[in-house]
Amino acid sequence: MKPAQQKKFDKKQFQANVKKHLTATYATTEENASTRQWYLAMGQALAEFTTLDLLQTETDKKITDAKSVNYLSLEFLIGRLTGNNLISMGLYENVTDAMAELGFNLTDLLEEERDPSLGNGGLGRLAACFMDSCAAQEFPTVGYGLHYEYGLFKQSFKEGAQQEAPDAWRGIEGYPWELVRPEIAQEIGFYGHVEVVMENGEEKRRWVPGMTVKAMPWDLPIVGYESNTVYPLRLWECQAIAPFSLESFNNGDYFEAQHSLIDAGNITKVLYPNDNHEKGKTLRLMQQYFHSAASIRDILRRHEAAGHALVDLPKYETVQLNDTHPTIAIPELMRILVDEKGFGWDKAWSISTKTFAYTNHTLLPEALETWSESLIQRLLPRHMEIIYRINHEFLMEVRAKWPGDVEKQRKLSIIQEGFHRMVRMANLCVVGSYAVNGVAALHSSLVKKDLFPEFDELYPTRLHNVTNGVTPRRWLKFCNPGLSALITEKIGDQWPAHLEQLSDISGFADDKAFQKQYMAVKKENKQRLATWVKENMDIELDTNAIFDVQIKRLHEYKRQHLNMLHILSLYHRLLNEPDFDMAPRVVFFAAKAAPGYHLAKEIIYAINKIAEKINNDARIGNKLKVVFMPDYRVSLAEIIIPASDVSEQISTAGKEASGTGNMKMALNGALTIGTMDGANVEIREEVGDENIYIFGLDVDGVNDIRARGYNPFDYYNSDHLLKASMDLLLGEEFTPGEPGKLRATFDSLLDGGDPYLCLADFASYVKAHEEMGEQYKDQSGWAKKAILNTALVGKFSSDRSIRDYVNNIWKLEPVHR
Ligand code: 26W
Numbered sequence: 033m034k035p036a037q038q039k040k041f042d043k044k045q046f047q048a049n050v051k052k053h054l055t056a057t058y059a060t061t062e063e064n065a066s067t068r069q070w071y072l073a074m075g076q077a078l079a080e081f082t083t084l085d086l087l088q089t090e091t092d093k094k095i096t097d098a099k100s101v102n103y104l105s106l107e108f109l110i111g112r113l114t115g116n117n118l119i120s121m122g123l124y125e126n127v128t129d130a131m132a133e134l135g136f137n138l139t140d141l142l143e144e145e146r147d148p149s150l151g152n153g154g155l156g157r158l159a160a161c162f163m164d165s166c167a168a169q170e171f172p173t174v175g176y177g178l179h180y181e182y183g184l185f186k187q188s189f190k191e192g193a194q195q196e197a198p199d200a201w202r203g204i205e206g207y208p209w210e211l212v213r214p215e216i217a218q219e220i221g222f223y224g225h226v227e228v229v230m231e232n233g234e235e236k237r238r239w240v241p242g243m244t245v246k247a248m249p250w251d252l253p254i255v256g257y258e259s260n261t262v263y264p265l266r267l268w269e270c271q272a273i274a275p276f277s278l279e280s281f282n283n284g285d286y287f288e289a290q291h292s293l294i295d296a297g298n299i300t301k302v303l304y305p306n307d308n309h310e311k312g313k314t315l316r317l318m319q320q321y322f323h324s325a326a327s328i329r330d331i332l333r334r335h336e337a338a339g340h341a342l343v344d345l346p347k348y349e350t351v352q353l354n355d356t357h358p359t360i361a362i363p364e365l366m367r368i369l370v371d372e373k374g375f376g377w378d379k380a381w382s383i384s385t386k387t388f389a390y391t392n393h394t395l396l397p398e399a400l401e402t403w404s405e406s407l408i409q410r411l412l413p414r415h416m417e418i419i420y421r422i423n424h425e426f427l428m429e430v431r432a433k434w435p436g437d438v439e440k441q442r443k444l445s446i447i448q449e450g451f452h453r454m455v456r457m458a459n460l461c462v463v464g465s466y467a468v469n470g471v472a473a474l475h476s477s478l479v480k481k482d483l484f485p486e487f488d489e490l491y492p493t494r495l496h497n498v499t500n501g502v503t504p505r506r507w508l509k510f511c512n513p514g515l516s517a518l519i520t521e522k523i524g525d526q527w528p529a530h531l532e533q534l535s536d537i538s539g540f541a542d543d544k545a546f547q548k549q550y551m552a553v554k555k556e557n558k559q560r561l562a563t564w565v566k567e568n569m570d571i572e573l574d575t576n577a578i579f580d581v582q583i584k585r586l587h588e589y590k591r592q593h594l595n596m597l598h599i600l601s602l603y604h605r606l607l608n609e610p611d612f613d614m615a616p617r618v619v620f621f622a623a624k625a626a627p628g629y630h631l632a633k634e635i636i637y638a639i640n641k642i643a644e645k646i647n648n649d650a651r652i653g654n655k656l657k658v659v660f661m662p663d664y665r666v667s668l669a670e671i672i673i674p675a676s677d678v679s680e681q682i683s684t685a686g687k688e689a690s691g692t693g694n695m696k697m698a699l700n701g702a703l704t705i706g707t708m709d710g711a712n713v714e715i716r717e718e719v720g721d722e723n724i725y726i727f728g729l730d731v732d733g734v735n736d737i738r739a740r741g742y743n744p745f746d747y748y749n750s751d752h753l754l755k756a757s758m759d760l761l762l763g764e765e766f767t768p769g770e771p772g773k774l775r776a777t778f779d780s781l782l783d784g785g786d787p788y789l790c791l792a793d794f795a796s797y798v799k800a801h802e803e804m805g806e807q808y809k810d811q812s813g814w815a816k817k818a819i820l821n822t823a824l825v826g827k828f829s830s831d832r833s834i835r836d837y838v839n840n841i842w843k844l845e846p847v848h849r
Pocket of ligand 1: 152153154155156158306307308309310311355393394399400401471500688689690691692710
């Protein structure tokens with residue numbers, strides 16, 4: 033076990049440094065500086081520690097001579113860095129003390145940091161947890177992403193409806209943790225044409241771009257927990273080089289040249305806010321290529337600077353593709369190897385396919401990326417040729433395996449035939465990678481069985497499972513200091529780096545004194561959340577009530593509207609069943625809807641309207657409250673998760689690849705109400721059936737019911753409680769004077785066919801809630817279950833996920849500094 037390391041910390045010098053930045057960097061004085069300026073100056077003073085470690089790690093021969101993983105992702109939802117970095121550096125207490133002497137409460141200062149929301153949801157947050165775990169375990173890593181000027185939109189509600197505003201996360205002063213690295217900027221081309229040149233009697237193809245932009249890297253330090261290791265998260269910003277390409281202008285390619293004027297500055301302006309829904313926009317493909325090309329070039333630059341030969345690329349570098357968003361990196365590497373570095377096709381292909389690995393995060397058909405052949409042809413003409421060649425060679429393999437089977441060729445082809453020919457990015461990834469993985473056991477089995485069965489036959493060792501995980505540093509130690517202290521008191525302080533040690537806590541699950549302490553911490557966390565809600569939303573909450581939480585992107589498949597139906601059923605019963613006895617509840621939601629996802633926005637509106645009425649209805653006393661917290665983001669999750677009693681994980685079976693919020697809440701002692709979907713299946717395996725509430729159809733049940741012909745009206749007409757609950761949406765109960773305003777959800781559930789089977793699962797969901805509610809009345813029994821959840825989910829540390837990648841896919845060694 034490595035010794036706990038701590039930075040050398042000279043308090044006086046640190047305080048002087050903070051003051052120096054106040055004047056030298058932020059042009060203010062101690063007397064005039066705002067709290068925000070103090071936070072910024074403190075951030076700068078802290079970043080000085082990590083910058084040095086970052087630069088030293090980068091040039092450390094032990095690292096450049098070892099194999100590294102390059103994590104390519106269009107999204108990194110890192111959340112605030114200051115608090116977390118302080119924990120990793122082991123300086124939290126020192127800095128608390130140093131800032132207190134200057135007259136500041138550290139917690140208040142940390143609140144001044146805006147979240148860098150450079151991701152949409154699960155996939156982006158996973159990338160951030162993975163960076164943390166790679167650094168903590170010292171597996172050489174570079175994260176590659178985009179430096180969006182605007183992150184995910186800020187959400188507010190206007191009379192219940194979602195409003196979006198731009199998120200200028202860096203503020204006017206810039207972000208104290210980022211470091212611009214102009215010396216390693218890259219140039220990236222677009223458009224143009226392919227030329228044929230003769231070289232040593234051989235025909236060579238060369239891409240001549242019609243427009244070129246600059247990729248400027250910004251590094252964020254990823255600080256290894258209690259180590260001196262700091263890896264870069266390198267985010268590329270697009271800058272225009274010239275207003276347009278002189279070459280294409282002089283060639284008379286006037287319109288091509290104009291593209292640059294419109295697009296160059298725009299490429300990294302804003303994160304696309306779609307989650308699990310692909311729209312095929314040109315600018316999005318430009319982002320993807322810009323990201324892939326800059327990252328691949330930087331990887332090759334590092335590889336060559338270390339003195340390694342290109343043929344040895346797979347020995348020193350592996351490239352993990354976070355979903356298909358960076359797929360274009362595959363033809364880009366091939367283009368460089370073949371066109372620029374002079375490799376023959378076969379050799380280049382052998383290098384490339386030993387370098388790339390691909391993670392699939394979703395099975396939803398509308399989220400599987402396809403790009404129009406004509407768009408790629410126009411934007412990246414040489415890459416389209418390379419894709420044809422890859423497909424040609426691949427289809428020969430298919431024909432060899434299944435001679436005469438034209439249907440197989442059609443199904444597996446990288447090019448989808450039809451009026452508009454499309455490039456299937458997932459197929460390109462599977463063909464071009466040495467490993468493909470799903471993100472939870474169930475999901476990976478569906479990837480094998482339903483998504484890529486033929487690929488599994490063709491390449492029987494290629495498909496893997498790596499179950500997701502979350503970093504215990506941010507999601508327990510940092511966000512839940514009360515519980516962390518309690519755990520440390522019982523089992524020592526090594527658990528944040530060895531989460532499996534939490535199982536030792538199960539020995540205390542029956543210990544009445546420990547149960548009391550554990551529940552007291554939960555109560556404090558609930559009070560902290562209740563205070564936030566009072567201050568920001570002016571809703572009064574009872575911390576004795578069950579805090580029932582659903583926090584995630586708004587999507588039909590995640591079924592926030594099933595939760596809403598349950599709320600309506602409780603409201604109906606409170607009003608109509610005189611002796612309906614339920615444990616008081618507060619149902620929390622937090623979720624952003626993609627701005628163009630109409631029904632998702634209707635669901636938010638409906639929940640807000642229902643909340644307004646219920647929260648002010650004196651007839652039900654304080655038995656039920658509904659709180660939709662605006663602007664869900666990492667820093668809000670850090671307040672909600674430690675306060676959760678119940679974790680809602682209620683997706684239609686087979687639709688949620690894994691989920692990671694489910695892991696965070698279980699770790700913080702919430703009991704899951706969930707379907708047999710994603711990682712819920714494995715959470716149940718770990719915590720045991722008696723410590724989780726599983727309901728609803730499983731994957732087989734879903735398939736059966738669809739095969740039989742699902743009709744939501746059958747349920748609506750036969751279940752009185754369901755009908756009464758749904759009918760509340762029809763009149764003006766929640767929208768006085770405006771009847772029918774909540775019809776959209778009602779209609780989608782009946783005339784719309786209820787595509788995600790809410791009605792089929794309703795009765796079983798209600799029953800699970802009743803059981804859970806009964807259990808809550810027995811506080812000691814509840815405490816035992818909550819403690820066992822914390823104790824038994826050590827498997828879901830992202831440290832374990834990363835070790836799985838390292839051992840089964842990447843094959844790297846840690847490098848200790
Ligand atoms: C192109 C549009 C688009 C954008 C984002 C398509 C797909 C995505 C992501 C893959 C969606 C996503 O975040 N998926 C989530 O990934 C998490 C991490 O593996 C899983 O825990 C979630 O179950 C999965 O929904």
